[in-house]
Amino acid sequence: MDSLPSTTAPGGRQQRRREQTRARLIAAARSLMAERGVDAVGLTEITDAADLGAGTFYNYFQSRDDIVEAVAEASVESFGASLDALTANMEDDAEVFAASLRHLVRKAVTDPLWGWFVVRLGVAHPQLIAILGPRAARDLRKGVDSGRFTIPDIDVATSCTFGALLATLHLVLSTKPEAHADELFAQTMLCMVGVPASEAHKVATRALPPLPEG
Incomplete structure (x- = not known):
């Protein structure tokens, strides 16, 4: 046989x-x-x-830049795609912004290696900007267009968001994170884009949907 x-x-x-x-x-x-x-x-x-x-x-x-790009894609791009899928059907632009920020903070808390990579990649590194920058600018622009946000300049607001995110990730990774750090960060950033404090608290403390699988 x-x-x-x-x-x-x-x-x-x-x-x-x-x-x-x-x-x-x-x-x-x-x-x-x-x-x-x-x-x-x-x-x-x-x-x-x-x-x-x-x-x-x-x-x-071919170079260190190539592997940095690959690491960033594997570590950050896939997470960004999950955030896109999560927020695709959300109607409130403030909730879209808050949910993305909250998940970024929670990811750093639950996966410190990921968090430290993002922090040490840095806001000035082109890979981080290329992956998350357009997403942040898109969400901010949609909020302005809908009247939910009051922002004098989208580019400046995007830079402020990145700087605040990296500083917050560094804080939660370097110290014992405060309870509900993700909510506090999202609330602060919503106030930054013109959402009234009471409304920002309400949005930032809503039940946070889990990220989609895969």
């Missing part, structure tokens, strides 16, 4: 191995960058932490 053909093609196994190796490099880079900062991590340190040969890095990435 002839043996059955293998259901796993060699090419499939090779592709999985490549994906696993790439994931190891990204995980090692993320951990080191969260600990030290993006610019303080060398490529050899990344391959050592991933337990791979130094030359392996260049089979997957």
Whole structure:
């Protein structure tokens, strides 16, 4: 009786191995960058932490900028996409803004490695701006257009939001986070964009829907 053909093609196994190796490099880079900062991590340190040969890095990435982009995409872009899905059907622009900010703070509390990576990536790094900047500007602009927010300049408000977010993430990661830190942050930012204090408190303390799976 002839043996059955293998259901796993060699090419499939090779592709999985490549994906696993790439994931190891990204995980090692993320951990080191969260600990030290993006610019303080060398490529050899990344391959050592991933337990791979130094030359392996260049089979997957051309430079440190490339792996920073990959880490940011894996760590931040996927989270941003989840926020987009969560808020897509929300009718109140203030709730959209608040829910996104609250989940960002909660993510840092529950996943400190993620939080430190975002903090140390920094507001000035183009990858963070490229991923979250358009989303923040979009939500602020929609709030202005609907009359929910009063903002003299969208770009300045976006910069203020980023600066406040990173400072708040640093605070909750460096100290014992205050109870309901996510609500306090969202309430403060809603006041910044012109929502009255009593209404900002109401919106920021609404039940927070969980992020969608996947």
